[in-house]
Amino acid sequence: MSRIPLKFAIDLLLWASAAPIAFWLRLDNPWPQYSHMVLLYTALGFPLKALLIYGFGLHRQSWHKVGVRDLEALAKAIGLGVIVLAAVAFLSPPELRVPRSVPLIAGGIAFLLMGGARLLDRLLHERVRGAAPGEARRILVVGAGEAGTMIVREMLRHPEAKLLPVGFLDDEPSKRRQKFLGLPVLGSLDDLPQAVEATEADEVLIAIPSAPGRVVRRVVELARQAKLSYRIIPGVYEILSGRVSISQIREVDLEDLLRREPVRLDLAEIAGYLENRVVLVTGAGGSIGSEIVRQVARFRPQQVILLGRGENSLYQIERELERTWPELDYCTVIADVRQREKMERVFEIYQPQVVFHAAAHKHVPLMERNPDEAIFNNVGGTRNLVELSLKHGVDRFVNISTDKAVNPTSVMGASKRVAEYLVEGAARKAGPGQVFVSVRFGNVLGSRGSVIPLFREQIRMGGPVTVTHPEMTRYFMTIPEAAQLVLQAGGLGQNGAVYVLDMGEPVRILDLAHDLIRLSGLEPGVDIELVFTGTRPGEKLFEELLTAEEGTEASKHEKIYVARKTGLPESQLANLLERLFAAAKLGDEQQIRLALKSLIPTYVTTATPADGG
Template structure:
């Protein structure tokens, strides 16, 4: 049985005198309607009783007893706290329970008073039916009146066509009808489900499939298309955007599936379609229990905490209940920014922000000795291919030597888990940056071979990150703001893409899988042509007549990226979208010697030795190739 709701505290809005008076009014209306139902039931059942002298006494006794029963049940179920103008099926089910119990109480009374009171046993049953109709009808009427658009207000409102006639579309249509001040008026739906075509939702027609959108827009004078399919992948969103763009109307989207399931969709959450919505695969979701197990109550360190990925990792760690967060970074501006944001996100969470360079082994030893982290996310790295091609020493010192230092400190200070962030550019590398990240993966694997029981050192390999500082998207947007053109290096260049939050989620999930020495790879779907991505950015910006020009492949770049080398296979993991690469065995002593040679060449600025050694250590590299 549904339990009574907790009464409001003295400090809550429900304790306000006006609110309490409003509740009393609803309580009184319910009792009046129930009384009317009892009188009508008695009269319908025994019309002749109107002329009998005992009629008044019978009705009075029945009303008093049934009224007391309904008053008790109304209080128990909190019927007077229901918001009538937003009444829904769950509220009506609560009302139905109360009426059923009141009806049973009336039947019991009819049996107990049989012989003493002229009360046919059908009267309580009829009272229940009439009471449910009256009390439920008043609630539904209140909602209908609230959602009715007053005459004169329909003019001046944007006519909105909703894509998707499911729960999300229904919720947002209802919000529009409730709030005419939003200046949005739903005209109907389009939906690809054939069984919905020709039907209606909330009195609004479902015109047909999504492919009929242009025809519906013209016929119904639609001014805006709203995508209300939270589970839709990028291909579907792209299809709707293209259809809307062809008709010349604006297009927007509602939040994701979690907001829909929680019922928190509001008109204020409608937003423009962004690049993440156009990803050609569904975003990867998390096994939150697996992540919570290794983060809760731990001291968690993030290197490169001020960067795009590092800062997002910090944000996503917070809900899993770490005991403390240690932020390590070289750039004081970006580190200060994420520190301040973390204080706003989780003011009670202990945190420490430390300036430190992973290349400085002494500084790393000092930080690890003082902070004693139990989980480390290593996000500090140089990632820009052309810049590292011009400065190989920096790539070696930051990506290889820095990773070696972090691995060594994790081993020395008994860190439980290290998650190193790698890249698809480490596979068959054609650039110094990619080769340096491949060396970082090898360094983590060599460290894993030296790990103690209970320690796990892993790497995570993923593609380009939309919106990160090294992504092409900010460059495209800057070029569009300047009036174009948008530059793409080659018409056939493709890349795998993911969002910043998705990349951070993968890192956290890999920490939960954490089989020592593994490299985890995300199933990233189909690669995206950079030229297509440029067109998407231009389309979403609303710009017109922006030209895409091809500037030529830059040093170190590949036409396409790979997630695995030819010698690597994959093993399944407990997460359906994450795989484990089967790497070649690493000789830790031999790798130490190789890194020492690279370190010496980097300090000496000897680019020739660096390239020669990388070529020897990584035989699958493709320096000088375009892929």
């Protein structure tokens, strides 16, 4: 049965009763001298109050989950009622004129009565639904900021989740000895062991979305020493809406330990070239491509074209868009960027204004064994797209490149460097208002080609975890961070630029393996064996974001740099490309590598046709 009529009646009764209470407080004892005035004033206010309750939807508020906005609506309704009744009282004949303070006093009493009823209902509801004593897990929250207080408020609202917050820890000195939502700030992060002992906490919750990886790592280590479980709420790249809920609490992952300071984006600059535009994303089902789609959706594009070869991955991103961005106009195209005729039809039908080119073969050892496919896909596909973008007047073309394109030692890296040359060449031919750029960055955590999924699978199987070399290092960033910076780079608008993202400090792969094993509750070398297998064909011990001759120039964004151009003259590039594609069509691996060497003097091949890669 609906509680709406009952709540309407209770609100009306409480608000109406505020008038006689106000008279009694103002006149000490209004009976019987002013009884006629009290009754008349109360009766006249009855229909007005009923109308305001209905008009402001007060009877439709959920009293179980009443919040600040509900009380704001209540205050507005009562305030309007006070103004109207005060005007009526002022204009009444002298013999019926009520004391001027009565409407104001009645309004305050009504707010206390009606607001109190809501808060009492919420309190009773939470106690009824709450866990039995001793059942709830006692949660020590690290971070007394906006996210920390939001998650504590959610815990208090949902006692059935059996999570009982017992206090905060925060490094901000101004928050010491304060209380938030009735819970004390027990000290800094370093006080975690003492706070655990004082509160008898069962779990630590890290609630600082903007915290860098070193802070997360510090809390995790302290929690491990205290033999306490630990969880986290997502970082700022994941919480795009700024809202935090209990459902977002999850286990600490490797991405959290490597988390960097949040990037400040110029949202107006990004919106300037995406809003109300038709956006084509190639490789839209892949790790980077799908995240670019998610980020683009935030900027209200006219339409997004999801283009890729893998039907299953495209179907997954389709379902996600239907769930999270139901208002987004999108179209899915199953196609291969190598197919010139199909790409021509796509451009003719959809007329994209912005292109993000993320489709590419990225697996280094596989491309060493299949170099012709790297050329057809990474070079040929890019050539098709830049030529069609020039032909159809695309405003922005953003090519996703890689740090492996710098001084390449692999066919994959070399093919991506040639793709950069093609984009630079298109920039020289671009018409007014057209911008062609490449964005170069390192590995992204959680992508399909990353080593992290392999480590996780090996740990799940009980080991061993295989690392190629103890000193191998790589640059890493999270997929959302990479995609956001790609969008930002696209908005910088420097035609022909190769943008280089600030990847932070390189990370040893061996350290990543140790972290993943420990996050699984195991000890490296004790529970899980580590085995060194040796570097694979085309791999370097460390990656570079720039060649020695390039260097960088600052851009308008603190996390994005511009590599100085080192492309080839158009005639020389065209001749060398013809030689490269001729070798690829013959499947001649040696000639492919020689052609790449002619295009990229710094390319160093580590494989020969005889050894199969």
